[in-house]
Amino acid sequence: MWGERVRQPLRRRNGKPESVSWDEALDHIAGRLKALIGAGKPVGVLGSPRATNEENYLAGKLARAGLQTNNVDFSYHSICGPLFAGLEEVWGEHTPTASLCDIASSQAILLLEGNLAETHPRAASSVIKAVENGAHLVTIGFRSTQMARRSSLHLQTTPGNEREVINGVLAAILDQQSEDPTRVAARGEGYEALWQDVRSVKRTDELRQAAEWIARAERATFLLACSDGQGDQPREVAAAFATLAAITGHLDRPGSGLLPLLARSNVRGACDMGVIPERLPGYDPLDDERARQRLQNLWGKKLPLDRGWGAENLLQSVSGLIVVADDPPSVVPMGRRAMDAMAGIEFLVVLDAFVTPTVRIAHAVLPIASFAETEGTLTNMEGRVQKLRTATNPPGEARMGWRVLAELCARFDIGNSYTSATDVLCEIAQAAPRYAGIEQRLSEDGWGGALLEDFDSAKFVVRPAGATRGAALASAGRPHVLVRDVAFDWGRDPLVSFSPTLSRDYQSERKLFPNGFVEMCKGDADALNLGGGRHVRLASVHGDAVVPIRVRADLKPGVLSVPYAFRDQVASVLGTDSVTAVNVEPP
Amino acid sequence: MNDAFLPDVARLVNVSDETPDTKTFTLRFRDLKNGGDFHFLPGQFLELSVFGYGEAPFCIASSPTRPQTLETTVRRTGQLTDALHRLGNGEEVGIRGPFGNGFDVEVARGKDLLFVAGGIGLPPLRSLIWNVLDERSRFGKVTILYGARTPTDLVYKRELEEWGKRSDVELHVTVDAAQPGWTGKVGVVPSLFKKVTLHPESTLAYVCGPPIMIRIAVQDLLALGFKEEAVISTLERMMQCGIGKCNHCAIGHRYVCRDGPVFNYGQIRELVE
Amino acid sequence: MAFAIEKRAITKWLQMLLESGEVIAPVRGPCGDILFSTIHSPEQVAWNFQNPLPPPKQFVLPQTDPLVTIKRNGERYEVAPTYDDTRRILFNVRSCDAKGIAFLTRMYEMEPADASYLRRANNLTIISLACNIPCPLGFCVCTGSGPFLSDSYDVQLTDLGESYLVEVGSEKGEAVVSGVPNLFRPATEDEVSQRKRLETEAKNHFEQETCHFASAMRRISTGRVQDALWEKMSDWCLECGGCNMVCPTCYCFSVKDLGRDGTWIRCRMWDSCQYAAFTLEASGHNPRAHRKERMKRRFFHKVSAQYYQRDAMVGCVGCGRCIKVCLGATNMPAVVGAIRKGKWNE
DSSP states (O other): OOOOBOOSOEEEETTEEEEOOHHHHHHHHHHHHHHHHHTTOOEEEEEOTTSOHHHHHHHHHIIIIISOOOOEEETTHHHHHHHHHHHHHHHSOOSOSOOHHHHHTOSEEEEEOSOHHHHOHHHHHHHHHHHHTTOEEEEEESSOOHHHHTSSEEEEOOTTOHHHHHHHHHHHHHHHHHHOGGGOOOOOBTHHHHHHHGGGSOOOHHHHHHHHHHHHOSSEEEEEEOOOOSTTHHHHHHHHHHHHHHHTTOSSSTTOEEEEEOSSSOHHHHHHTTOBTTBOTTSOBTTOHHHHHHHHHHHTSOOOOSOOOOHHHHHHHOSEEEEESOOHHHHSTTTHHHHHHHHTOSEEEEEESBOOHHHHHOSEEEEBOOTTTOOEEEEOTTSEEEEEOOOSOOSTTOBOHHHHHHHHHHHTTOOOOOOSHHHHHHHHHHHSGGGTTHHHHHHHSOSSOEEOOOOOOOOOBOOOOOOSSOOOOOOSSSOEEEEEOOSOOGGGSHHHHTOTTHHHHHHHHHHHOTTOOEEEOHHHHHHTTOOTTOEEEEEOSSOEEEEEEEEOTTOOTTEEEEOGGGGGGGHHHHTTOSEEEEEEEOO | OOOTTOOEEEEEEEEEEEETTEEEEEEEEEEOTTSSOOOOOTTOEEEEEETTTEEEEEEOOSOTTOTTOEEEEEEOOSHHHHHHHTOOTTOEEEEEEEESOOOOHHHHTTSEEEEEEEGGGHHHHHHHHHHHHHTGGGSOOEEEEEEESSGGGOSSHHHHHHHHHOTTOEEEEEESSOOTTOOSEESOGGGGGGGSOOOGGGEEEEEESSHHHHHHHHHHHHHTTOOGGGEEEEOOOOOSSSSSOSOTTEETTEETTTTOSEEEHHHHHHOOO | OOEEEEGGGHHHHHHHHHHHSEEEEEEEOTTSOEEEEEOSSGGGBOSSOOOOSSOGGGGTSOSEEEEEEEEEETTEEEEEEOOOOOOEEEEEEEHHHHHHHHHHHHHHHSSSOOHHHHHHHHTEEEEEEOOSSOOTTOOGGGTTOOSSOSSSOSEEEEEOSSEEEEEEOSHHHHHHHTTOTTTOEEOOHHHHHHHHHHHHHHHTTOSOOOTTHHHHHHHHHTTOSOHHHHHHHHTTOOOOOHHHHHOTTOOOEEEEEEEETTEEEEEEEEOOTTSTTTTOOTTSOOTTOSHHHHHHHHHHHHHOHHHHHHHSSOSOOOOOHHHHHOSSSOOHHHHHHHHHHTSOOO
16 A cells, blocks of 8 residues: 555566566567567657666667667656757756855855745755855746745746846846946857847846846856746746856856756756767767767667657657656656557556556566665766665565666677676766766765766857747736646655655645646635635636636736646646646636 | 553444445454453544554544444545445454543533534534433433534434434534425524523533534634633544654644543633644 | 773773673764664774764664554454564763653653553663763753753763763663672762863853743743744745754654555654644645644744643753754754744844
8 A cells, every 4th residue: 555566577468467577577578579670660768867877878778779779768858858958059068067065155046946945955955055144046936935035036927938037137247247348257159149139128126136146246056947838948048047157157167057956866867878869878969970989889789870759759659668767647748648648559668666657557567676775876966976875675576777677688689797786887987978987986985976077168159038028928818827837746756655754745735636726826816706626717729627726825916827747637728838828717 | 551552453343324425333342452341431532443554533423321332433535434434344443542531521410511513523422412311310401403514414314313302302403505305404503503592601512513613603602601611622633643642633732632632612722723 | 979980991891781782872884974873892882973963762763663563364453562672772872862862751651651662761771971072063051951961861971081980870870880890980089070070161162052942932832923933934944854853852753554465564653743744634624734834833842831841841952953954944043043032033
């Protein structure tokens, strides 16, 4: 009852899962996949930010060298990918330039957030320490969150117009720099064009104050949460944010920098291990000759060149799929439709420690160890590689994930004689140049792990500000805005759902509202003559839905939000958008 | 030293439906760890284990004057109560207790007693009601005011009929919303106050039910002249240990499992949330 | 009557203790950090150390504490209590931690008593080491729990340089110093005065000052702390529950049956009153749904006169761990100071 663990290898026979031996399971899986490949059907592999670097690396190796496909991704990538793309546009890297310690010693912090205290308590802790020491905290967001209440200045947005606000700060910064050329910390290519772009942006006192604090600070950190907005928006917001950091000279100054706030333990690691269709291990582009050569030599196999599918397409298009430590429908924006898509996969293999909905529909299940039972490394959002040490044994016949993937690799003739997770790490060090020497550094270090030397270039490109006035979403006929909340719903994480104490917390909302809810402020609820628990009809250009409401104190009038976990309930209203104008009325 | 967390094993000897989501379970101990009878006061509660699901507190709905029949009435609200509802006669559960302070029966002797209950608030009062009715001559006038949302939601339907027929009990039953076939009163429970003659100076009022009903009923009783000490209720809180240690049911420095669940209104007002 | 033991004789004493039961002491781990652990040889004991973040309360109140085993046997269930009668000696705990365990014992002795806890506590002997130099974050002077104790220990050691003063505080303490006549001798007058002097010096040495307990207690107990202040303070809390885990006097717990397939172990597990669902009822109603309400609850429990009168002890031992562990800024001195002043220090 307290969280089902997967204990045995399972194989679905006549619609029912049966326990089988490890050898039978592995042989069966290799056989089915080979058959699909032989028949020319597409196959793919999904890694995970819950998996270790070793697991992700071997998953990617299995896919590219073994299955000869670049259909490799991880479900959270659709959310963090645009953020990395935005950063790369500015300084050519997807990596952070600040660490958690830098936050704590900052004099100014600019935070673009969903709800930091809930999504990243460790980073929030650093922010609190900085504020306690007198730092100026400027928050940007549509919620009046805990961090916003503690800020020196909160720049209020409505969902979708974050770019406007950032442009406003950019404009104020540029004003300062033009008044006092000594304050121009750095000019990148494109600086002049940016100046022109923001000419028409309205400068308010608030924006000027924020700019002043950031410019005057010797150490300033820029914290950016992943937003899963629509189209190019998330990438552009990230690029604009990074530009701000760059032109104020804080990108590469010691103690300053930008830190993207990623969810889960190993997003950065998953990217570095190349479980992304267009990236190889080391995060090199798929068509980078040197990288291809390096890997082909290391793996002893030629690598396919055709670009692969990303996660959401993968789920809908492959005939065979291996999923490592993930439950895609709970992560990808398409939600329940992902489950429907996966039902159409001919052969679905899942490696996981817990029985997730994905495990329940799999044709073959391989039990792996959880974080407390495995060896391996994780790379956090700072770029810090940390070791996992086994604390206890996995239940039943579950094995360490890296071992299981190595066995699968062996059945595709790309084995290696790994005797430990460290052996895998040593190979990773050869595959991903940033990780060179990592095993040595980790064995010397105590508990602190090893920070990858990431940022070494001061060159950056200033992105244009783009449209400085976002088209207003709301209209007379649809005066409210419904936004899909980005605050990552960690309540679906099996380690939370199955923890006796923590699960009570997260399940409290589900019990009252088993079919989800949308949130609005009290003013809006009163205007509709409704209390919490009552239903509303939401109507957008895409369609409508009837859902219960909850009153939430941190929302402003006119803004409704739906927790990420309940996005399916309003799928007909949102369509493929993450924010849309709606009409709200009693049902 | 007693092992406070060790349950006794009991068997279900009867399960009856009260409403679509509420059942009354009659329990008999398989082997009591102390070997003796199970002694309890009306108003006390049990920690009932559904093995494999966990434990939860439920008030004892039967009277100590009938020790052979230990009963509890449970509404299905979550995983554990769901599992309990799926058990049948002969199946085993665990029991710890009795816990709590219970109703002070001695102080009620000779007085007029007013019972005001709503919905699932009747079970805790029922243990006291039957205690009083089984020793009827030792108490004054007995008035029972009870209501539920609909006729289907009334619990102890047969007993209500029985009480209604007694000449030594004044019973009024109401529902918020009638259903076809209902010939009784319609209205909220506090609306029944005007139907009875009350002597606040010699009456103890026992109030149990949904928070909003309790609030209104208490307000009305105080307005009618009842003293705070004469208005008695039971509080409910999330509980785990039942022995005043885990702190889940603490309100200020009072523990609902130990200093309650029975409190008079004066005590309730003093509680520090 | 105080005793003394030469430092060079400690090893022999520890060897004797190791033969009489499980000995737990502060031990320096491979990465240099200190943890209370079971030792197997006298050399493992650390003597000059900063108090580790986890207190020794887990040795009387384990984080996951098995209480009852439940086995399904066909149609029947068999239940049995689990017993932990292990004889343990806590060696070299600091005054605050000794006082912390005494506090926990007071809680679990109260009627109805908890046999499972008391079995461990009754079989535990506490040998504490007084603090000549208080730790940087401690404020035990304000809570009457250090740097030297006058009660709540079985044996209290004071480092006098060449020897330790040995004060016996109970029968259990008597038992561990008797039977080894060559190791302990009566303390000299000089040694006794030196101990007194060390205590005075230590008391004068505090960096962290929070002697606002009395006035904070008055305000909390009479409901004079503004709701707006709790709201503001709660914004500096991240609800991690760290304070509850490291606090020597925190003892909230949940009870769960862990297991599957007909065999379960009913366990007590540490819980945190700061977690959102701590008071969540099955109906979905939550009397403390807001963080500020839970924070108010925590400090009422620790600092109110109502509890002080009930327990005859303050609910805080001034160990300073909550200052170290807090992810936010809501440690005991900060909150107590704010309550006394009526405003949060910003």
